[in-house]
Amino acid sequence: MPRSVLAHREAVVELLSGLPGARGSERVPLPEALGRALAVDVHAPLDLPPFPNSQMDGYAVRSADIPDGGAELRVAAPVPAGAAPEPLQPGDAAPIMTGAMIPDGADAVVPIEKAQPDTFPAPGAETRVTLPATEPGSFVRDAGSDIARGALALAAGTVLGPAQLGLLAALGLTAAEVRRPLRVLLVTTGDEVVEPGQELRPGKIYDSNGILLETAMTQAGLAVLRTGISDDAPAALLRLLRGHADSVDLIVTTGGVSKGAYEVVRQAMDGQPVEFLSVAMQPGGPQGIGTFDGVPFLGFPGNPVSCLVSFEMFLRPALAAVLGAPALRPAPLARLAEPLASPAGKHQVRRGALQAGGTVRLVGGAGSHLMHALALSDVLVQVPADVTELPAGAEVEVWML
Ligand SMILES: Nc1nc2c(c(=O)[nH]1)N[C@H]1C(S)=C(S)[C@@H](COP(=O)(O)OP(=O)(O)OC[C@H]3O[C@@H](n4cnc5c(N)ncnc54)[C@H](O)[C@@H]3O)O[C@H]1N2
């Protein structure tokens, strides 16, 4: 009886829950912190914005100076962005640029479009401007209105993307304290598999799983160690694993887990507490799970789509559950652009492309060798195990890659 997707995901969570959750932290410059998880809460060291500033190019005014019908005011010295302005005298309007500091005494900005004349006078010219009445606070971005000094800016565990790094920079920070990543040993296997760039002899194929999983894991915040491809000799794979097992937190292999005559991973795991089983999922059915010399081990199937689907369905969500990062894939509902059929009793994961208007088009068939179709997809279409047919227009959950 195959194991359900949910039960296998729980088994992977269980396997990882023994991992050192806190591997310590390190301080890295912001560009290097992309995709890493914050190790500590970050509180704002200053107000954002740091000072009240103008949201528009226009005139800084005292709103009380302008009655309902509008008023003609004397034009004061202009306030460019970056300058610390003189206080605004009663009855004056100071030309002010977007982002420039609101002068003391001013409490509103009238956009230049509402002024007469509606262009700024030449600097130094003695002129007057007619402005309409305005509410106090109009077009003024108050100090601390984005975040106040001392407030929690980002919580520990937050994965740092461009927006989070932009915030840290806005707060004047140049580095972040991030968690040390989990170290993963990734070994692809197969006598037929050769490194891209080498000669492709008859019967051989290039290793796509290596870069596929290495980068997927890197994006998920793991530090990946690659050893090169293992051939189908169990002794060779054992040498590779033993050579590195004590310096990693997790071992992942691809291939050699199904029912063939030369299943190198199965053979190498002989005597280790590793189970090889079938998950009711397609692709990604054959799976290995356990520990190798005490190190958590996952054996993904060799087909490229199968190994990526295994990563997305089991390892990535388990990392989210155990470490709080990476964030789970967004999983909205989308309407199928076409009908689909799915094997009874198996959770099917199809590859798809989201269309405008919330529909999803299937890309390629169900085959787990379809690397090109995977490369043209942006979602995994989830078809539950109890579903065998869906008409066009049916709602499906899609995981956004
Ligand atoms: N009699 C049965 N045969 C198979 C079964 C089964 O239940 N009974 N399951 C099938 C399913 S489903 C899958 S998935 C595969 C899993 O096989 P393995 O994990 O043992 O993987 P391999 O046999 O080594 O390779 C499968 C396939 O993937 C290609 N491959 C392997 N590594 C790479 C790589 N690094 N880059 C690109 N492609 C790779 C390999 O050449 C094979 O075509 O077993 C089915 N068979």
Ligand code: MOO
């Ligand atoms: O389960 Mo295999 O991963 O379909 O091709």
